[in-house]
Amino acid sequence: MKILCIGEAVLDKVYFLETNFKNGLKFVAKDFYYELGGSALRAGLFLKKMGADVVFITCLGKDKEGEIVLNELKKREIKVVFSLSETTKENIVIVTKEDRSIIKKPIKKQKLKIKNINLIKSSDLIILDRHYSEVFDILMKNKKPETEIIFDPSTEISSRTIKILKKVNYPILPWEAIKILGKDFRSGVKKLMRIIKKPYILTCGKFGSVLIDKKIKFFNSYKGKIVNSNGAGDFFRGAFAYGILNKFDLESNLDWSNYVSAFCLERNLKFSKNEIKKRVLKKNNFSLKDVVENFRKI
Numbered sequence: 127m128k129i130l131c132i133g134e135a136v137l138d139k140v141y142f143l144e145t146n147f148k149n150g151l152k153f154v155a156k157d158f159y160y161e162l163g164g165s166a167l168r169a170g171l172f173l174k175k176m177g178a179d180v181v182f183i184t185c186l187g188k189d190k191e192g193e194i195v196l197n198e199l200k201k202r203e204i205k206v207v208f209s210l211s212e213t214t215k216e217n218i219v220i221v222t223k224e225d226r227s228i229i230k231k232p233i234k235k236q237k238l239k240i241k242n243i244n245l246i247k248s249s250d251l252i253i254l255d256r257h258y259s260e261v262f263d264i265l266m267k268n269k270k271p272e273t274e275i276i277f278d279p280s281t282e283i284s285s286r287t288i289k290i291l292k293k294v295n296y297p298i299l300p301w302e303a304i305k306i307l308g309k310d311f312r313s314g315v316k317k318l319m320r321i322i323k324k325p326y327i328l329t330c331g332k333f334g335s336v337l338i339d340k341k342i343k344f345f346n347s348y349k350g351k352i353v354n355s356n357g358a359g360d361f362f363r364g365a366f367a368y369g370i371l372n373k374f375d376l377e378s379n380l381d382w383s384n385y386v387s388a389f390c391l392e393r394n395l396k397f398s399k400n401e402i403k404k405r406v407l408k409k410n411n412f413s414l415k416d417v418v419e420n421f422r423k424i
């Protein structure tokens with residue numbers, strides 16, 4: 127199965143502190159490491175782990191950071207096709223036991239070009255994040271009719287993302303995106319339904335996910351020992367793509383995607399394909415009521 131992932135590539139420079147971070151003080155980090163960031167990229171890392179053939183299209187600079195990103199992806203046998211940009215995106219990420227802070231390096235708008243249209247024509251599934259969503263029309267024009275697109279708008283509800291959400295097979299949004307449309311959960315959810323006029327999925331952080339169709343259906347999350355809740359939504363989308371390729375029905379796919387997210391948050395991609403299939407984690411005891419009540423706090 128050929129998966130085409132299109133989106134930003136970011137090099138996260140992660141400093142892990144044992145104490146809490148406070149402005150104005152000096153710290154020696156307990157640990158320092160690089161991590162690959164970017165929603166479509168991280169979904170691709172999961173799919174590669176599950177045995178898919180993954181091609182990643184992005185923008186990279188001719189700098190040390192770009193080289194590190196390329197090497198990391200090469201190690202994982204992911205084929206990278208990139209447009210040259212001035213610099214590679216990079217973040218300083220400060221992780222403590224309590225939370226995480228991100229400082230983004232300022233960067234000029236990057237322009238992505240897809241020169242090899244055959245990459246689109248031959249793909250069985252496409253994952254697109256919001257950063258290069260301008261390529262959406264090219265994808266629609268050149269993909270096989272049966273190839274589905276998973277699109278991640280993050281919290282960007284704009285005319286550009288709405289146009290895409292209306293056309294993709296499975297809109298999946300974080301619940302924070304609903305916050306922009308309404309103060310309470312039910313009115314926000316209805317408003318988005320009126321805009322995109324089709325069923326969609328919301329991921330709701332530690333509570334799990336919901337399917338918004340004629341009714342709202344809740345899918346409980348799983349109990350993982352979370353080491354770092356960064357990128358849960360990326361794994362959710364990667365897992366959902368795997369479910370589509372393996373013809374899971376929608377409800378089983380949402381349950382599986384919740385499971386994979388919790389598992390990946392616990393293991394950070396350090397597991398084998400067979401290990402994840404054993405389904406060792408237990409479900410949480412949340413309900414739709416928890417989602418509605420906690421929505422006010424986000």
Ligand SMILES: Nc1ncnc2c1ncn2[C@@H]1O[C@H](COP(=O)(O)OP(=O)(O)O)[C@@H](O)[C@H]1O
Nearest residue numbers: 300329330331332334335347358359384387388
């Ligand atoms: N603390 C957690 N415990 C268990 N599962 C989680 C936790 N946080 C997130 N998840 C799972 O990951 C999915 C995506 O997380 P979410 O935070 O909504 O996305 P994003 O990373 O886009 O903010 C959720 O639907 C849920 O299944």
Ligand SMILES: [Mg+2]
Nearest residue numbers: 300331358359
């Ligand atoms: Mg979240």
